[in-house]
Amino acid sequence: MxxxxxxxxxxxxxxxxxxxxxxxxxxxxxxxxxxxxxxxAEISVGTFYNYYENKGDILLATVSMEVEEVLSAGRAIVxxxxxxxxxxxxxxxxxxxxxxxxxxxKEMWRTAMAISIQQPESPFSKRYTELxxxxxxxxxxxxxxxxxxxxxxxxxxxxxxxxxxxHNLNTMFTEFAKRETMSLDDLKARVSRQNRPLATLIATR
Amino acid sequence: MxxxxxxxxxxxxxxxxxxxxxxxxxxxxxxxxxxxxxxxAEISVGTFYNYYENKGDILLATVSMEVEEVLSAGRAIVxxxxxxxxxxxxxxxxxxxxxxxxxxxKEMWRTAMAISIQQPESPFSKRYTELxxxxxxxxxxxxxxxxxxxxxxxxxxxxxxxxxxxHNLNTMFTEFAKRETMSLDDLKARVSRQNRPLATLIATR
DNA sequence: AAAAAAGATTGAATGAATTCATTTTTTAAG
DNA sequence: CTTAAAAAATGAATTCATTCAATCTTTTTT
Numbered sequence: 001m002x003x004x005x006x007x008x009x010x011x012x013x014x015x016x017x018x019x020x021x022x023x024x025x026x027x028x029x030x031x032x033x034x035x036x037x038x039x040x041a042e043i044s045v046g047t048f049y050n051y052y053e054n055k056g057d058i059l060l061a062t063v064s065m066e067v068e069e070v071l072s073a074g075r076a077i078v079x080x081x082x083x084x085x086x087x088x089x090x091x092x093x094x095x096x097x098x099x100x101x102x103x104x105x106k107e108m109w110r111t112a113m114a115i116s117i118q119q120p121e122s123p124f125s126k127r128y129t130e131l132x133x134x135x136x137x138x139x140x141x142x143x144x145x146x147x148x149x150x151x152x153x154x155x156x157x158x159x160x161x162x163x164x165x166x167h168n169l170n171t172m173f174t175e176f177a178k179r180e181t182m183s184l185d186d187l188k189a190r191v192s193r194q195n196r197p198l199a200t201l202i203a204t205r
Numbered sequence: 206m207x208x209x210x211x212x213x214x215x216x217x218x219x220x221x222x223x224x225x226x227x228x229x230x231x232x233x234x235x236x237x238x239x240x241x242x243x244x245x246a247e248i249s250v251g252t253f254y255n256y257y258e259n260k261g262d263i264l265l266a267t268v269s270m271e272v273e274e275v276l277s278a279g280r281a282i283v284x285x286x287x288x289x290x291x292x293x294x295x296x297x298x299x300x301x302x303x304x305x306x307x308x309x310x311k312e313m314w315r316t317a318m319a320i321s322i323q324q325p326e327s328p329f330s331k332r333y334t335e336l337x338x339x340x341x342x343x344x345x346x347x348x349x350x351x352x353x354x355x356x357x358x359x360x361x362x363x364x365x366x367x368x369x370x371x372h373n374l375n376t377m378f379t380e381f382a383k384r385e386t387m388s389l390d391d392l393k394a395r396v397s398r399q400n401r402p403l404a405t406l407i408a409t410r
Numbered sequence: 411a412a413a414a415a416a417g418a419t420t421g422a423a424t425g426a427a428t429t430c431a432t433t434t435t436t437t438a439a440g
Numbered sequence: 441c442t443t444a445a446a447a448a449a450t451g452a453a454t455t456c457a458t459t460c461a462a463t464c465t466t467t468t469t470t
Contacts, residue, residue, distance in 0.1 A: 114319035120383035171372035178325035201406035
């Protein structure tokens with residue numbers, strides 16, 4: 001049986017995570033004070049810092065949850081992709097984008113991105129970077145799969161192409177998060193247009 | 206003749222800028238306290254805030270200087286580009302990258318990027334975003350120029366291709382700034398490889 | 411040249427994240 | 441079951457960016 005200490009630890013950790021993500025949604029990241037998170041989780045401020053290195057860490061824990069779900073949804077598309085290059089890309093990227101606002105607001109995304117850039121050595125930045133890498137790999141894998149199906153030309157460097165496509169969709173997502181007025185549809189349309197030249201050129205004729 | 210007040214203002218502004226950029230280089234952005242900047246510039250903390258809205262704003266001046274110079278160097282290459290697509294891209298992007306660490310450390314770049322993402326409505330972010338847009342346009346313009354020279358196929362969407370190339374080189378630069386161990390040569394080699402498929406495919410055969 | 415108005419400077423006060431020495435709780439040993 | 445050691449929790453103190461009411465300096469007006 002698990003020791004009391006371990007159970008309490010897990011319980012507190014969950015309470016902190018729940019309290020924080022609820023507060024972030026209610027009042028936004030910046031206005032949520034550690035003191036308030038601690039109060040809601042029924043712990044002290046100091047205890048918060050025993051569980052998370054800093055305020056940003058707890059946000060990135062939420063982001064992890066989000067991205068894991070997206071990766072899992074993406075796997076289904078990669079395993080059985082639409083028959084055209086543009087169709088497959090639109091499906092995978094559409095999945096990513098549609099899912100993105102499920103747990104996180106634009107403000108929360110912006111903050112998570114900012115932290116992961118500014119403190120690249122923190123554990124959660126490493127985690128965030130790793131999630132990005134897995135998304136990037138998933139796009140490359142899609143291209144590989146399309147090669148295997150004969151939809152993409154055999155001599156295409158799938159990894160290089162995947163990286164370029166991912167970096168583009170990623171930058172565009174950052175721009176989306178920065179502009180409060182930009183809609184998901186705008187985003188998808190613009191990325192789709194940007195993808196078209198490369199998608200057309202790597203397709204078997 | 207300029208009034209005393211205007212002269213004093215310009216003088217103080219320069220002293221603040223010099224003090225701040227010197228301190229940022231010496232101890233890093235995070236460790237440079239406003240109080241220290243003020244002391245070195247021989248002004249009070251309050252006065253600092255009469256000249257700059259916040260700590261991040263003072264990075265803007267440095268970043269602007271940097272990017273303006275890069276844009277101007279890039280113009281020379283766009284006006285008279287190497288004869289191959291890969292050659293032209295490597296030249297332009299190499300120019301961008303080589304110049305990047307002239308005034309700014311990786312840490313300063315990370316901070317600037319983080320601020321521009323986190324506070325998209327601030328003057329800083331708007332300026333930074335505008336500089337990014339001009340860089341992006343420059344890449345598109347290069348592709349246009351290569352079309353005009355008959356090096357790139359006539360039916361290529363130069364804007365879409367330029368955007369994709371820029372977003373890729375931009376994301377890769379962010380990664381470069383995040384990894385203290387990554388060298389400029391690594392960066393250039395990786396981007397060059399990523400560019401190759403698209404570069405090859407849009408070239409006239 | 412004196413007085414009034416406008417413009418700037420100042421640093422103490424504020425507010426929020428983070429630290430750390432102390433206290434409390436849990437586990438392991440005898 | 442007691443007690444020593446280890447692990448965790450605690451919140452008051454610290455640090456630092458930012459604000460603002462009071463003061464000082466320059467310019468304009470009379």
